[in-house]
Amino acid sequence: MGTRFTESQQRAIDLRGCNILVSAAAGSGKTAVLVERIVRLVSDPANDTDIDRILVVTFTNAAAAQMRERVLAALTQKAEQEPDNVHLLRQLTLIHNAKITTIDSFCLNLIRNHFNEIGLDPDFRTADDGERRLLEQDVLAQLLEDSFARKDPAFLHCVECFAPGGRESRLEGLILQLYQFSMSYPWPEEWLLSHRPKEEAPAWESLEGEAWFGWMKRAVRAKLQESSLCAQENLRLCGEPDGPYPYAQAAGADAELTERLLELADGPDWCRKLWEALSNLSFARLSAKKDPSVSAEKKEAVKRGRERMKGLLAGLREKFFYADPRFWPGQQQDCAAAVRALVDLVLEFMKRLEEKKREKNLLDFSDMEHLALKILQNRREDGTVEPTRTALEYREQYREILIDEYQDSNLVQEYLLQSISGEDDGRFDRFMVGDVKQSIYKFRLARPEIFMEKFSSYRKDDGPCIRVDLKQNFRSRKEVTDCVNDVFFRVMHRELGGVEYDREAALYPGASFPEPEGGEGEADPYAPEFLVALEGEGKEDPKRLEARMIAAKIHQLVGRLPVRDEETGLLRPARYRDVVILLRSPSGWDEPFRKALEEEGIPVYVTSKTGYFAAGEVQTALNFLRVLNNPLQDIPLFGVIHSPVCKFSDAQIALLRAGDETGKRSLYDCMKLAAQKEEDLELAGKCREFFALLERFREYAVYLPIHSLIQRFLEETGYLYEVSALPAGNQRKLNLEMLLARAESFEKTSYSGLFHFIRYMEQMEKYNIDFGEAGALDENADIVRIMSIHKSKGLEFPVCFVAGLSKRFNRQDSVQPVLLDLDLGIAADRIDPAARTKRAAVKKNVLAAKLVEDSLGEELRVLYVAMTRAEEKLILTACSREEKLDALAAEASPKMTAARILEAGSYFDLLLPAWTASGREILREKQEDLLREELGRGAAGQNGLQRLLQESASAPGNAPEETELLQRVYSRYPHENLEGLFVKTTVSELKKEGMQEEGAAELFPEPEVVPYVPGFIRKEEKKPGGALRGSAYHRVLELFPFGEKPRAGLWSEADAEEKIRTLRESGLLSEEYADAVNPRKLALFLQSDLAERMRRAQEAGRLKREQPFVLGIPASELSETLPAEETVLIQGIIDACFEEEDGLVVVDYKTDAVSEGAELLRRYRVQLSYYARALEQITGKRVKEQLIYSFALQRTVSVP
Known part of the structure; x- marks a missing residue:
């Protein structure tokens, strides 16, 4: 019986005479539809279409081969059913000429057939x-x-701007x-x-017509709209029966302010007026009135909402409106010369x-696409294109063009395929299949916008261009599709993910699964789960915690969860091979996960495209070649002699170095010296053996090709056999065989010789052209797989863990010195080497914001791909502090706005509110519970040791010394619970775990002047780092006379700059510190409510700054494993504290590059709690508030 297609699938198969865009959701059977359409096209004699007159384009060779096999199988089956169909039998003979190919192969074939039209040598490679x-x-x-x-x-100006200091x-x-x-x-x-x-500065009027300016206007309006929504929500909460009505006046003023800003954004001269308004923002203070009838939860919600509203407006001012818009054209000109060069x-x-490629007669893949386009299109002077004669011939050749994975096309590929289709002649013959929600190759410069333009413009009913939506999912259980829908209804927007996730985009279950036997009321074993490992106060690695949690869950599932057997279709218990763990980027995560799972007795395999160059056996072989080329390289030489090839011990290598009395000889010279000495005959002999080996292979290198040289090295030294005998020996052997294959590939290039082969391999390593460790895994092995989400695309697994969800998004692309966008252009900082300044430019900040937005859209699509890999059981996992989890859960809403999603720093920030809003439960695993299981295993191990010792003591013939030796080797230190105990520590040490993200780059560069050092003095001066900048701000605020009032009544940037200069000239502030403090940011702090409170406290003599303390606490507070009777001393310095009528206030200044206050709370909550505790012990008075002032956010963050 043939496949039964749904109505939508059948329509996609049967439609003729039009362009068709098939928007195929995950698991919707798009490949089956594509194959069936091809078979129908060529098997109907009435169509008179041969299979070699159809072009099928896929994006990988594997996909092309699979497609060809499936088409052949379908045609063969149909021919058996219709033995008299001569036309069909003809297709079976033509199938091997069918153009089922990748875009690269199509271009290559086109160029080989038409090389003369572009003046190319036909013998190109x-x-x-x-x-x-x-x-x-x-x-x-x-x-x-x-x-x-x-x-x-x-050119020299360009170098000083972008590569100073000889870099x-x-x-x-x-x-x-x-x-x-x-x-x-x-x-x-x-x-x-x-x-x-251009050479001349652009006029203000011309800026408004530029693409980046239009994008900025839309972004600004979206932020203002979001701030208005925050204000309106606060006002609504204040009006509820138990709402914080004392805040209503301030909330109303906020609502009026945000509405006025929105009106300005929509009005004339909007840019200048918004700049004026945002430069002079002020907010009403919240009422201090207390009423027990007011809901504390709603009161906090209003405070949070107000802080977020302020943050949105402050972000606009910092990123776009920090300077008078009239100066923006000048900003463009400041960086123009360097960008032009x-x-x-x-x-x-x-x-x-x-020219060099033509000289060597070479093409790369990018050349192929552009040369193919040159063969098919003529570009007129006015920018329009016309098809060449060759393109017209191809239009006649192909009756239909079918494109798979269309969402991953780029502009070059789109123009290529467009040029050979008949659209210009009124013949619509393109069939495009894809899913924009699965476009995850932005890093390869894919343009999902191409798909979306057609998605929006193609009609669903009738016409020359028709869209067909495939919504039914034939991969996953209903539990999985419902979960995916619940999440993406709330987080995917057209502005970010490329599509509005609504009923049209949702997944509808179409697969049939056998159901397990179970009583009514039993929990659904296939219900998706969200597991969160809660970080404790200890220093346990969060990755390890999460991996242990996953391991425990795998133990629960394997052998118990019923899953459908692929062959029989019946239920069977889950096996390890049914389980996959998906990671956004395995780098830095796969090894901790692998180790944790192996410790739990779970067989695991890491599928990765990286790791080959890090493999020890590959490094040893490459190091030998490096030494062969130049033996004066100490590190490669050390790697070779310390390896199994030469077997020098650590002590022998140390003796080699010790023999160099000058301390200046290379390791090679030290070996030559040792070879001549008679004091250590073994060492001298090893050195001479190595020199003989080196000399022998130098002779081989003269006449042997590289792959033969490597082969001889492996055989003569026995290294191949030696590594094969090590753990994972088969994997190591395959890695070395892959090195031989790479050497053979190198020999086919235009380069030759040992030196260039080493460069060849180093370039591959440098640019991450890593091909992963050689595959040594049987695909049927019963083993858990760990792989990247990208690697999993197109695959499916019965049990799917999507892990590492708390990992921060990588936004490094948005903080590079030069930013690029295909639509918005090129942008750079304003660098003036003569004045030693670097300033941000509005255009660069706009491109940075655009890149962040595009990146978030890509992350949403990657998450969609990950969650839709699950067939039967989907499990999401993360590791987080409980307070962050609770804060995110409180943000649950039916639909997260695009602006709110843009604030997310990880998948966890997106998923948790969406999961909570859908009514699903978060399963929390405490750190101590996870570690308790590990301790249990340790205890079991100790019991086993005791049995071993007893057996050893009672065994006949065993000497007492042997048993005693075992006891000493395996005995545990009796006071090991005190190993982590220290007598004295600092607050900074205690919160260090929270500082792992402290080095994260800012999303937007500071818009102010920062010190810039030209190349000719850069070696003597260093750019102020984060620690220097923080110390500088602390020193200024320690010395600053808060009691003084500025002349104009409000501190200005000029006032702050003058005060910094005065402190420097008086000798109280070093020049280095003075240069590191930004006067504008200092002025903004001095204008704040906090600074005003500190001023009043100073006038009353109640302000203290840089207050040192030493606090004694029980050791058990630092770790449950430490005894309560032991005391640990904690020392620190409180930046500032002051007293008001109802209590003390602790203040801490922070210069961390963060994008939200929650990040500061995560990092410094513990630190502030110790400050408050110390202050209360010292003064005997209550600390009523703990405040952080962030110079990056330019606002005060209250620590709850």
């Missing part, structure tokens, strides 16, 4: 990634050398980044020239690289 990188590096090195020799002022590698990186980015555009030179800044360098690099 395709370069692999390693050769391409070598070629780029060679061309780049020569370009920079020539540019330095010419001493062109524009040309930064400039090289920028040139390559801009080159590769531009190559995703059909006409890269044109894109570069169109975004090359950079673009010129890229254009010259592009030209030279093309």
Whole structure:
């Protein structure tokens, strides 16, 4: 019986004579639809369509091969059913000529057939990634050398701006980044020239017509709309029966303010008026009136909402409106010269690289697409295109073009396929299948916008361009699809994920699963779960905690959870092989997870595309080649002699070094010296053996190809056999065999010799062209798999853990010195090497905001892919502090706004409110419970040891000394619970766990002037780091005369700058500290309510600053494993504290680069609690408030 298709699937199969966009949700059977459409097209004699007149484009070779196999199988089956169908039998003979191919293979075939039309030598060769990188590096090195020799002022200015201090590698990186980015555009030179800044400063009027300005206006309005919603919600809460009515007046004023700002944004001269309004923001103080009838929860909700509203407005001021808009055109000009020179360098690099490739007769994959486009399209002077004669021939050749994974197309690919379709002639013949919710290759410059443009414009009923939605999911149980819908209804927006997740985008269960036997009222074993490991006060690694929680859950599921058997279709108990653990990025996570699972006795395999170059056996082989090429490299030489190849011990290597009385010899020279000495014959013999080995292989290197040289090294030294005998020996052996394969690939390139092979491999490692450790796993092995979400795309698993959800999003792309966007252009900081200043530019901040928004959209789509891999059981896991979990749960809402989603720093921040809002339970696992299980295992191990000792003592012939030795080796230190005890510590040490994120980069660079050091003195001066900046602010505020009032009544930036200068000139403040403090940020602090309270306290003699303390606490408070009778002394310094009528206030200043107050609370809550406790013990008075003033957020954060 054939496959029964749904109505939507059947429509997608049967439609003819139109362009069709199939929006296929996860698990909706798009491949089956694609195969069936092809079979129907070529099996109907009335259509007169042969299979070699259909072009099917996929995006991987594996997908193309699978598609060809499935089409062949379907045609064969149909031919058996219709043996008299001559047309169908003809297709079976033509199938091997069918163009079921990747876009790269299509372009390659096109170029081979039409090389003469572009003046290309027909004997061209395709370069692999390693050769391409070598070629780029060679061309780049020569370009920079020539540019330095010419001493062109524009070039030197560019170097001082983007690569000061002789760090040309930064400039090289920028040139390559801009080159590769531009190559995703059909006409890269044109894109570069169109975004090359003009010589003259742009007029204000012209800015309003630029794409980045329009995007900024939309972003500003969205933020203002969100702040208005916050204010309106606060006002609503104040009006409820038990609401905080004393706050109603302030909430009403906030609502009026935000509405007025929205009106300004929609009115004339909006930019200048908003700048004026945001520069002079002031907020009414909340009433201090207390009423027991007021809900404490609603009162806190209003406070939180108000802080968020203020943060949104402060963010607008900091990112966009920190300067008079009339100065924005000048800002553009400040960075124009450096960007112009950079673009010129890229254009010259592009030209030279093309020449070098032609000289070597090479093409890379990017060249193929652009040359194919050149064959198919003529670009007119007015920017329009016309098809070439070749394109018209291809239009006649192909009756239909079918494109799989269309959401991952880029602009070049779109123009290519468009040029050979018949749309221009009124013949609509494209069939495009994809799901924009699964577009997760932005890093490869995919453009999901192409899919969305058609998604929005194609009609669902009739016409030349029709959209068909496949919504039914044939992969997962209803429990899984319901869960996915519940989450994405709340978090996916058109503005971020690319699609509005509504009933049209939702998943509808279509799969049939056998149901387990169970009594009524029993818990659903397939209900999705969200497990959160709660961090305790100890220093346990959060990754390890989460992994232990997952291990415990796997033990619960394996052998117990009924899952459908692939072969029989019946239920059977789950096995390890049914389980997968998905991680956003396995790097830094896969190893802790692997170890934790193995400790629990769970077999596990890490599927990764990285790790090959880190494998010890690969490093040893490459190090030997490095030493062979140049033995004066100490680190590679150490790696070789310390390896099983030479077997030098640590002590022997230390003796080699000790023999160098000068301390200046290389390790190689030390070995030569040791080889001549007679004091240590064993060491001397080893050195001589190594030199003989080296000399022998130097002779081999003269005439042997690289792969033969490596093969001989492995065989003569016995290294291949030795590593094969180690744990995971088969894996190690396959890794070395892969190295041989890479050497053979290198020998096919235009480079040769040992030196260039080493460069070839180093380029692959440098640019993460890592091909993963060689696969040594049987796909049927009963083992848990750990893999990246990207690697899992297209796969499905009965039990799916989506783990590591608390990991922070990577937003490094938005803080680079030069930012790129295909639509908005190029932006950079305003750097003036002569004045030693670096200032932010509004355009750069706009591009940074756009990149963050695009990144969040990508993260949402990645999360969708991860959650839709589950067939039967979906489990989400994270590790978090309980207070953060509770705070996020309190934010649950039916639909999170796009602005709120943009504030998320991790999947956890997105998922937890959505999960809670859907009425689902969060399962909390306490750290002590997870560790208790581990301690139980340890106790079991000790019991086993006792049995071992008893057996040893009673065994006949065993000497008492043997038993005593066992006892000593395996005995436990009787006071090991005191090992973590220290006599004295600092508050900073106690909160260090919360500081792991402290080095995280700011989403937006500071808009103020920061010290900039030109290259000629950079070696003598260092850019102020975070620690220096923090110390500088603390020193200024320690000395600042709060009792003074400024002349104008309100502290201005000029007043603050003058005061800093006075402190420096008086000798109280070093020049280094003075330069690190930003006068504008200091002035904003002095204008705050907190500074005013401190001023009043100083006048009353109740302000203390830099107050030192020592506090004694029971050791058990630091860890439950430490005894209560032991005391630990904690010392610290309180930045500031002051007394008001109803209690003391503790103040802490922070300069951390954070984007939200919650992050500061997570980092410093413990620190402030110790400050408050110490102050109460010292004074005997109550601390009523703990406050953090953030110079990054420019506001006060209250510690609850």
